[in-house]
Amino acid sequence: MRKKIIVGNWKMNFKTSEAVEFLNSIKDDINTDKVNVAFCPSYVALRDISEVLKNNKIGVGAQNVYFEPSGTYTGEISIGMLKEFNVEYVIVGHSERRTFFNETDEAVNKKVKVLLDENIIPIVCVGENLEERQKNIHKEKIEMQVTKALEDVSLDLVKNIVIAYEPLWAINSGNTEPATSEQAEEMCAFIRLVLKKILGDKLAEKVRIQYGGSAGGKNAKELLEKPNIDGLLVGTASMKPDFVNIVNAALIF
Numbered sequence: 001m002r003k004k005i006i007v008g009n010w011k012m013n014f015k016t017s018e019a020v021e022f023l024n025s026i027k028d029d030i031n032t033d034k035v036n037v038a039f040c041p042s043y044v045a046l047r048d049i050s051e052v053l054k055n056n057k058i059g060v061g062a063q064n065v066y067f068e069p070s071g072t073y074t075g076e077i078s079i080g081m082l083k084e085f086n087v088e089y090v091i092v093g094h095s096e097r098r099t100f101f102n103e104t105d106e107a108v109n110k111k112v113k114v115l116l117d118e119n120i121i122p123i124v125c126v127g128e129n130l131e132e133r134q135k136n137i138h139k140e141k142i143e144m145q146v147t148k149a150l151e152d153v154s155l156d157l158v159k160n161i162v163i164a165y166e167p168l169w170a171i172n173s174g175n176t177e178p179a180t181s182e183q184a185e186e187m188c189a190f191i192r193l194v195l196k197k198i199l200g201d202k203l204a205e206k207v208r209i210q211y212g213g214s215a216g217g218k219n220a221k222e223l224l225e226k227p228n229i230d231g232l233l234v235g236t237a238s239m240k241p242d243f244v245n246i247v248n249a250a251l252i253f
C-alpha cells in the first residue's frame, strides 16, 4: 500500500511573514497520521517555515535546487544549504521552471540523482501542454520526460521518488479547469506502465504518483480514490484553509 502524499507548492507567493501566519493558522488542523504532508515555500522562507514545523510531522520542501554541491554558481542553492533547514522534499522540473527558466530533462535527471544520493525525495513534475494533448502526443511526451528523468538512477533508491503528473492546461486553479479524475487516472496509470518498463513491476508499484493541476477540496476525494493516484501536488489551494479538506480527503484511504 502506497502512503498518500499531499504537497503544497506556494510558488512565488507569500512573503515569509505571510507564510508563517498562514501556516500557524492551519497547521493544527492538519492530520498527518496516515498521510505525508509537506509545504514548499520560497527559499527565503525556509528557515522560518522549518522553525514553525519543528515539532510537527508536516514536512518542508523546496521548489528547486542546483545539482552541484558548491561553487561559482551565482544565484543558485545547493542541497547542503537546503538540508540546514530540514528540507525533505524538492520539486524538480516543475512546468513553470521548464517553461520560464529553460529547465531541461538533463538538468532534471542530474537533480534527481543527487537528491536521491542525499536522501531527499525528488518530486519530479511531468506534463503535456494543451497543444500536445490536442495533437494526441501527450503520452509520448510523458514517456520521454519520465524516462529521461530516471536515466541511470540507482535502483536501490528509486522507490523514494515521487512523480507528479501535472498537465499544463490544468495548472493554476481559478483560471483553468482541473483534469477530470478519469483523465488524471489514465495518465497516472500510463506513468506506472512506463515505470514498469524502466524499473520492473515490483519497483514501479512502490513509486508514488501525484496528480497536480487545480486540485482542491472539491475534487481531492475523487482523484485520490483512483488506484494510480497516490497524492496531490497543490498550488493555489495550498495557500487557503481548503488545504485542510484536501488532506482530510486523503485520510480515508
Ligand code: PGA
Pocket (backbone or CB within 6 Å): 009, 166, 170, 171, 172, 173, 212, 213, 214, 215, 233, 234, 235, 236, 237
Ligand atoms: P495549481 O498548481 O494547484 O494552482 O493548479 C499546481 C502546481 O503548479 O503544482
